[in-house]
Amino acid sequence: LIAATMPSAESSHADDPDAKLMQRLQQGDEQAFDEIVRHWQQPLINYLCRSLRSYQHAEDVAQMVFIRLYKAAPNYTPSARFSTYLFQIARHLLINAYRQEQRKPLDTVDPGELQAITDDSSDRRVREIEEVFAQALHKLPENQRTAILLLKQQELSYLEIAAIMDCTEGAVKTWIFRARQFLKQELKDLV
Amino acid sequence: MQESPMHRIPQPPTAPLDVQIDVLLAAPGPPVRPDFAARTRARLDALSGQDLVDLEIDALLRQRVAPVQPWFLARIRSQLRTQGQPADGILVRFPALLWGGVAAAAALLLATAWFALERPAPAGFADQVAARVELVEVHPGAPEPPVLGDSLAHESAIFLEILTLASNLRGTGVSTIAPMPESLAPFLQ
Numbered sequence: 094l095i096a097a098t099m100p101s102a103e104s105s106h107a108d109d110p111d112a113k114l115m116q117r118l119q120q121g122d123e124q125a126f127d128e129i130v131r132h133w134q135q136p137l138i139n140y141l142c143r144s145l146r147s148y149q150h151a152e153d154v155a156q157m158v159f160i161r162l163y164k165a166a167p168n169y170t171p172s173a174r175f176s177t178y179l180f181q182i183a184r185h186l187l188i189n190a191y192r193q194e195q196r197k198p199l200d201t202v203d204p205g206e207l208q209a210i211t212d213d214s215s216d217r218r219v220r221e222i223e224e225v226f227a228q229a230l231h232k233l234p235e236n237q238r239t240a241i242l243l244l245k246q247q248e249l250s251y252l253e254i255a256a257i258m259d260c261t262e263g264a265v266k267t268w269i270f271r272a273r274q275f276l277k278q279e280l281k282d283l284v
Numbered sequence: 285m286q287e288s289p290m291h292r293i294p295q296p297p298t299a300p301l302d303v304q305i306d307v308l309l310a311a312p313g314p315p316v317r318p319d320f321a322a323r324t325r326a327r328l329d330a331l332s333g334q335d336l337v338d339l340e341i342d343a344l345l346r347q348r349v350a351p352v353q354p355w356f357l358a359r360i361r362s363q364l365r366t367q368g369q370p371a372d373g374i375l376v377r378f379p380a381l382l383w384g385g386v387a388a389a390a391a392l393l394l395a396t397a398w399f400a401l402e403r404p405a406p407a408g409f410a411d412q413v414a415a416r417v418e419l420v421e422v423h424p425g426a427p428e429p430p431v432l433g434d435s436l437a438h439e440s441a442i443f444l445e446i447l448t449l450a451s452n453l454r455g456t457g458v459s460t461i462a463p464m465p466e467s468l469a470p471f472l473q
Contacts, residue, residue, distance in 0.1 A: 142313035156324045199337040245309035
């Protein structure tokens, strides 16, 4: 159904290895789903971790992304790159997760993660920069954060990001410019 | 123990700020646990039939109305679980801003469902659903129309449509478009 909303370019993406896996899944090859999960779990969790600042939460959302993907398989057509399709699902779930997070009285940082951070004191300065960066990233509006992460972390094109975020390439560039300006402002005294 | 992403990426100490930011953005997250794929599969296998319908509804609505407020779907699910097939017990109120999307969702879902069933959509049918959606619009802060107030029938009619369509698309559950409740007739042209 996501694919149904995208520009028709089926032939140009049919050779995408992940699209082929989805087609195998459509034909009932359950192993194809496991291959998709193994291939995309790390990029997806990287993206979600940066966005949610909690490994546990990121993992939970990532599982739901894959489950959604599984459910969407019967309607899948390779009308865009698979990564566009996947991250569009991820972004929808992420927005929902933000809303749920806003209702919680306390932050959802996993205590295990805090322990991991405090245990390793080999480079406090790097930790400090990293923490300030993570906080600054979290302060960004969702569209700016998503756009810059998809560009720099996932190495997607402006066109792909625009498709994921259902906006123009111009809007994506503006968001990324603003995000970068904000991050530079937040980090200028540390780096 | 999780490793700091920055510890895995060498950074020039005097690199320009833009470069430093790019490095931080590209830094990998914590390694995925080895059993992640197996747990994802187990979670998928553990989903009940109702969960799968919920997922389908979520997916359909998010495509057309996205992003959807969590309460929007939670309430429908709750009613579904307690009442089974929705009859006339669903009460959902929408912010006006959401409404255009809902109308579009109903129309698109309808067209999609008919397409999926390989039947021609009756002329004007999608418009009719959209008209029903508009009928129960509730503007934030505005006094509720007394007829619509807490009456459940009108809102449920719309979601009966959507849920029916969602079921159709999955090939399970209801296989026909639900008839319009007679109680709505006086409000339609």
